[in-house]
Amino acid sequence: MAVPRNRTSNAKKNSRRSHHAKKPKNLSACAHCGRMRLPHRVCISCGHYDNRAIDAAQS
Ligand SMILES: [Zn+2]
Structure with missing residues (x-):
């Protein structure tokens, strides 16, 4: 070695x-x-991304 x-x-x-x-x-x-959020991530407080509500169940 x-x-x-x-x-x-x-x-x-x-x-x-x-x-x-x-x-x-x-x-x-x-x-x-x-609220402050990471870019390209769904908002953790309201669940919105690109001004739309993202539902985890509908995938
Ligand atoms: Zn939000």
């Missing part, structure tokens, strides 16, 4: 992890009830 020859420096390690920050979720307001 390959073993690293040199210890990775703190600067190299931190530089590699510079892209690991968590980005904030991009929420948008529901057009029907105004």
Whole structure:
């Protein structure tokens, strides 16, 4: 098994992890009830999507 020859420096390690920050979720307001919701998802408070009520039972 390959073993690293040199210890990775703190600067190299931190530089590699510079892209690991968590980005904030991009929420948008529901057009029907105004509550913040994820894009391309049915609103969790009123169940509307694209100004229509989505019924889970009718599939
Ligand atoms: Zn809604």
